[in-house]
Amino acid sequence: MxxxxxxxxxxxxxxxxxxxxxxxxxxxxxxxxxxxxxxxxxxxxxxxxxxxxxxxxxxxxxxxxxxxxxxxxxxxxxxxxxxxxxxxxxxxxxxxxxxxxxxxxxxxxxxxxxxxxxxxxxxMRFMDQYILPKQMLDSEQFGGVTSIHVSAGNFGLAMNGSHYFEMFRFMAGAPAAEVQAWFSADKVPNPRGPQFEDRAGSVRLVTASGIRFMLDASSDQGHGVRVMYGARHGQIFVDELGGKMNWTVRKAEHRDMPTTRYGMPWEEGACDIPPADALVPSxxxxxxxxxETDYPTGEDGLGAIRALVAAHVSAKEQHRVVRLDEELPETLVYPWA
CATH class of the missing domain: 3.40.50.720 (NAD(P)-binding Rossmann-like Domain)
Structure with a gap:
């Protein structure tokens, strides 16, 4: 070819x-x-x-x-x-x-x-730092993902935040239904040139079934990418840049007990995981x-862009919750790099 x-x-x-x-x-x-x-x-x-x-x-x-x-x-x-x-x-x-x-x-x-x-x-669907947690979260042992929290340095909500919007769709197995955002007040110069602008801040996504995602990549944060996955029976923590993963999960005999019994006996584990890198996943x-098999499609990319545009709308309109099935500014051009 x-x-x-x-x-x-x-x-x-x-x-x-x-x-x-x-x-x-x-x-x-x-x-x-x-x-x-x-x-x-x-x-x-x-x-x-x-x-x-x-x-x-x-x-x-x-x-x-x-x-x-x-x-x-x-x-x-x-x-x-x-x-x-x-x-x-x-x-x-x-x-x-x-x-x-x-x-x-x-x-x-x-x-x-x-x-x-x-x-x-x-x-994301080809990276071990997502494949392995997804397999664990989807198992009977963990009982399904309920929330994802990402704390990161200021990597730009378009440049890298869009990756995490697609990551959320992949991990949750469903697209976001609503978006809420809080942008940092200051605008950090874009390394790709003065003609570009990419906002920092926090974005919250929620699926129709209630699975929650929170990304904090605010302008006063300058290092690291760590992700915490919450599940019915446990938690998984990933240091994406350091290549470390650890988890804690209820013992099997206590899985049927209510979530208010949050301190029941648990099992824990840890492993190394390939640090974030673009070459092999690309x-x-x-x-x-x-x-022609299971590649991220244009529709997947559009989903990430819709979440990004909705975040801009939410931040501009006093952080209101924006539903992704509502009318969004289709022709408005953003200065993303």
């Missing part, structure tokens, strides 16, 4: 590593910066005719079967639609999927109408897209 890549920043070069690992024929790479193209040329041993500064030219001339879009978010929608219209059959787009709900939906619609498979690089997303 022939493949091309647009965007050769840090994440783009990781995607290039994955294309090489899968032994795909890289027919073109694109970035406006000479230094970025030179780094990709050396990494993949590419000839000059496979280096592009203009993504439109890359799509038209290289005619890839697979395209990875690793640019900043404002370019995602137009490049995805252009690729689908040009006959590209598999597209992997970085997150956040788009900078408006209308653009995210347009990406889905254009890909469907041209027979292109669209995947958004939300890798490879798994790409493999699933190519195999």
């Amino acid at each position: 022939t493949a091309a890549l647009i965007g050769l920043g840090r994440m783009g070069l990781r995607h290039l590593d994955n294309l090489l690992a899968l032994k795909l024929e890289v027919v073109g790479v694109c970035d406006p910066f000479d230094q970025a193209r030179a780094a990709a040329k050396e990494k993949a041993q590419l000839s000059d005719d496979r280096l592009y500064a203009d993504p439109v030219e890359l799509i038209a001339q290289s005619k890839p079967e697979l395209l990875i879009i690793a640019t900043t978010a404002p370019a995602h929608a137009d490049l995805t639609c252009l690729a689908a219209e040009a006959g590209v059959k598999a597209i992997l787009c970085e997150k956040p999927m788009a900078t408006s709900l209308a653009d995210a939906q347009r990406m889905i619609d254009v890909c469907k109408s041209h027979g292109a498979r669209l995947s958004i690089n939300h890798q 490879l798994r997303v790409l493999e699933a897209l190519l195999a």
Whole structure:
């Protein structure tokens, strides 16, 4: 299969590593910066005719079967639609999927109408730090997930918070039904440029069945990502950056007792878990897209964007609870990177 890549920043070069690992024929790479193209040329041993500064030219001339879009978010929608219209059959787009709900939906619609498979690089279903807790939480021993709490440094609610909105859908087995948000008052400069803005703060999601999620990534927090999963019979704690997991769970003979008996005898355990990293999980997303099995779809990406837009609405409107089935600002464009 022939493949091309647009965007050769840090994440783009990781995607290039994955294309090489899968032994795909890289027919073109694109970035406006000479230094970025030179780094990709050396990494993949590419000839000059496979280096592009203009993504439109890359799509038209290289005619890839697979395209990875690793640019900043404002370019995602137009490049995805252009690729689908040009006959590209598999597209992997970085997150956040788009900078408006209308653009995210347009990406889905254009890909469907041209027979292109669209995947958004939300890798949670392929990461051990989520797979293992989900297996445990879904077991009779733990009795099902009831809540998720994430405490993190200020990693941006669009940049990384959108990942956790998709993580919540995956772990809960259902989409969020309502959103409430509290944004930090200050706006920290975005490392990707002054034209971009990504808010910090806290966001609460709840499914229709009552499973709860709370993310605190406020601007006064500068380190760490720790997750606590609550279940009917126990708790699981994950240090995502440190690669540590531990848990505590009621002994089997006490599982039928009411939750008010919260101090009954318990069992506990701990293990190492692979620390958070984007390279291998992104490879798994790409493999699933190519195999057409269980990849994060455009609809999954749209769900994360709807939660993100609802968070902006809630924070702007005095933290009101916003239902995800209500009308949201479809065409409003956000300055996400």
